[in-house]
Amino acid sequence: AQTVTQSQPEMSVQEAETVTLSCTYDTSESDYYLFWYKQPPSRQMILVIRQEAYKQQNATENRFSVNFQKAAKSFSLKISDSQLGDAAMYFCAYFGNEKLTFGTGTRLTIIP
Amino acid sequence: GAVVSQHPSWVICKSGTSVKIECRSLDFQATTMFWYRQFPKQSLMLMATSNEGSKATYEQGVEKDKFLINHASLTLSTLTVTSAHPEDSSFYICSAREDRGINSPLHFGNGTRLTVT
Numbered sequence: 001a002q003t004v005t006q007s008q009p010e011m012s013v014q015e016a017e018t019v020t021l022s023c024t025y026d027t028s029e030s031d032y033y034l035f036w037y038k039q040p041p042s043r044q045m046i047l048v049i050r051q052e053a054y055k056q057q058n059a060t061e062n063r064f065s066v067n068f069q070k071a072a073k074s075f076s077l078k079i080s081d082s083q084l085g086d087a088a089m090y091f092c093a094y095f096g097n098e099k100l101t102f103g104t105g106t107r108l109t110i111i112p
Numbered sequence: 113g114a115v116v117s118q119h120p121s122w123v124i125c126k127s128g129t130s131v132k133i134e135c136r137s138l139d140f141q142a143t144t145m146f147w148y149r150q151f152p153k154q155s156l157m158l159m160a161t162s163n164e165g166s167k168a169t170y171e172q173g174v175e176k177d178k179f180l181i182n183h184a185s186l187t188l189s190t191l192t193v194t195s196a197h198p199e200d201s202s203f204y205i206c207s208a209r210e211d212r213g214i215n216s217p218l219h220f221g222n223g224t225r226l227t228v229t
């Protein structure tokens with residue numbers, strides 16, 4: 001079974017600074033997708049960014065970018081120029097074998 | 113963009129009663145829907161996968177007789193919590209995708225907060 005590990009239960013960052021959230025996963029598959037989801041207090045799941053495993057280039061979406069290391073099975077999220085609205089739970093997720101598996105989450109706090 | 117509507121957004125019921133939660137895809141046909149459960153301050157745990165017209169596939173440890181899932185049409189899946197108990201109180205989230213295959217995006221509902229008294 002696939003597992004997703006987020007080793008940082010909580011992180012905090014000063015507004016306008018950069019923060020990196022860590023994620024590792026375990027799989028024997030070669031074709032899969034990786035995601036970062038944001039869950040604000042409303043509990044709505046918001047897709048932040050996604051990465052196809054076959055692509056070597058790291059995905060970017062405005063202030064959000066990933067560092068995808070396939071051999072190391074690592075998928076970290078970097079948030080640049082942090083904003084107060086970025087405060088939320090962030091979940092790393094693995095999609096393969098027709099299932100989406102979530103990590104345990106990282107609570108991100110933005111310090112004004 | 114694709115929208116998944118989940119209803120109700122919250123429900124309070126008495127112990128021993130059953131509760132039905134609906135998950136609808138509003139502008140696409142969902143061949144596959146997933147049901148997740150989230151305890152406070154915890155991650156989303158996959159409960160089951162439902163495909164239209166066939167029986168749901170439950171994850172290990174999920175009681176299929178307790179959590180009845182029906183995917184009768186391409187736009188609707190329902191989760192019924194039967195004989196609910198206080199320990200069933202949780203946040204339930206559905207997600208839907210248009211077709212099988214790794215390239216098809218997932219769309220999430222807004223979730224249902226169930227409280228069993």
